[in-house]
Amino acid sequence: MRILLGVHQFPPFGSGGTEQLARWSALGLSTHGHAVAIASAVPRRHAGGDWRSAITPDVDGLDVRFLEPATATGSLQERIVREYEDEAAGIAFGAQIDRFRPDVIHFFHLAGLTASAAAAARERGVPYLFTASDYWYECPTVQLLLADETVCAGPREDRMNCATHLAHIRWPRLPDAGVDGLLRAGAATVGRSPLRALQGRSAALRETLSDAAAVLAPNEFMRTRLRAFGVEEAHLRLVPYPVPDVVAPRVQTQGAARMRVVFVGTLAPSKGAHVLLEAMRLAADLDVDLDVYGEASDADYDRRLRALAGSDRRIRFAGTFASDAFADVVNAADLLVVPSIWYENSPLVLLQALALRCPVLVADVPGLAPHVQGLQDGWTFERGDAQDLAQKLRAIANDANAREAIRRTTHESRTMASYLADLEAEYAKCVLQVAAQ
Helix, strand or coil, X not given: XXXXXXXXXXXXXXXXXXXXXXXXXXXXXXXXXXXXXXXXXXCHHHCCCCHHHXXXXXXXXXXEEEECCCCCCCCHXXXXXXXXXXXXXXXXXXXXXXXXXXXEEEECCCCCCHHHHHHHHHXXXXXXXXXXXXXXXXXXXXXXXXXXXXXXXXXXXXXHHHHHHHHHHHCCCCCHHHHHHHHHHHXXXXXXXXXXXXXXXXXXXXXXXXXXXXXXXXXXXXXXXXXXXXXXXXXXXXXXXXXXXXXXCCCCCCCCCCEEEEEECCECHHHCHHHHHHHHXXXXXXXXXXXXXXXXXXXXXXXXXXXXXXCCCCEEEEECCCHHHHHHHHHCCCEEEECCCCCCCCCHHHHHHHHCCCCEEEECCCCCHHHCCHHHCEEEECCCCHHHHHHXXXXXXXXXXXXXXXXXXXXXXXXXXXXXXXXXXXXXXXXXHHHHC
């Protein structure tokens, strides 16, 4: 079978969980004898630059093609539409379909590619699937997280709440009354309103998901969100994420006096590193070490984190590491903390840590807490509550027996073989449906 995978970004332009999952899938499907290609958008922040110079030969030998990023030109209305429907992206993706001639297309993310890539598949009669790896189909900012770090219930039909959110991002110092006046003035401008452009987003993406042969959700919460967005139950599939089949054995700490805590993830507000650093500040007397692994999403947030850490010698900003070093990093830790403040999406960092039997402490959000089965895996704390997190850190540091008990128990993780079998079954259904037409 010939399978084309579409993704919003791919190394060297992105190395998050979605990119990792696409890579694992491509390698596994290739091992099973399928012909696999990847078509990746290049993030818009690289538009106009010499982004091709960053591309190096892929060591995995994968067939990866990068699509030219769109420049941020035109009216505000045009730019808003281009975020979810981009004719140029559709043409570029269509060219990859014509080049590779896939039997089926699997989109792991449509940001950058946009609904126009799915339209290119429909025009050519190629069936496609969609994996919901976050909330982009609902939310232009992906994470359903407002500027004040509260979670959003989702877009209203008139999208006025989305417009308000985007206006606060664009003009953070503008008073609420000014934002409201700006939006009302825009809504009254017939035919040129950015709000009108934003209102078209839901309909365009509902159509894209409805026309998919199947929409894959990694957990029940995501499936519930998709159902509420308008995806029919008959199209929804629960397909939990896997972890790599080979994991390194745990390195025993041999009674180390100090608990070693790690954070692994993008240093962005949604991932909540600031909550963890605030908890460390509140527990200034706690005898632990914290290694913060990740790259800052922007300079302002990096400054915020370093100000919270101050001169605390217990805290080390450890940078990034190669994906194949994850087991070594986590195996040497006593506790992994995942303090995300958004709903999350069953992150691979957590799933791999559970498979490695590293004790975990996670925020009680839907994409994290259900994976932690009581005290056999770890603990939860109240989302965004640094005081509660500090108290939990203190209790865990004083209970080495509980941490050791977690290491000795087993945890049933989704294997790559099981995950690939689900994908192949869905792909086969697509091919049979096309053949029957």
